[in-house]
Amino acid sequence: MKNAIRKTALPLALSFALLAGGALAQSTMPASSTSSSSAAASAAKTHAEKRADMVEQQINDLHEQLQITDAQSSQWNAYTGVMRNNASRASEAFQQRSQKMPTMNADEVMKSYAQLAQMHAEDMQKLSSAWSDLYAVLSPEQKQTADALFQHKALKPHHGMEHKKAAKPASASSSTTASGT
8 A cells, every 4th residue: 555655646846856857967867777678768768758657657646546446537537638738848848948058057057947936836836726626526435545645745844855854954054144134
């Protein structure tokens, strides 16, 4: 059960991963020397293709765990449509930013990041609305499963937070010096 929960895609985590992951990983990872045919095929995929595959896997996992019924398919399809659209928009935006990055100055880089953050916020609003519509038609058992999945994910530190917490005591004096206070 824990393994299934860990692999479950949660909309918030997905969206954050798309935003943060695209900014941090603009290139694909090299294939290992002991690659099988599936590993070679995976290495040949673009970053965008890998993200699209991840979204589809997360959609499939969530569908299975929530046991979506035919009666809920309209709301489910609307929700997954928003997920796919958000992932596509994020991928495209990060690709465009990556292509422009070598010629951007610091001010343009900062503005481009602000634009990505704004897009992320807008996409999260759309996803939240679609989720609310889906959640409203879930059975009590499905809601309980969804609640547990979301609570489990919310208890995990966000990307990078575990590093900040660990480094805080040691960096307290350096941050004071760096900020000039």
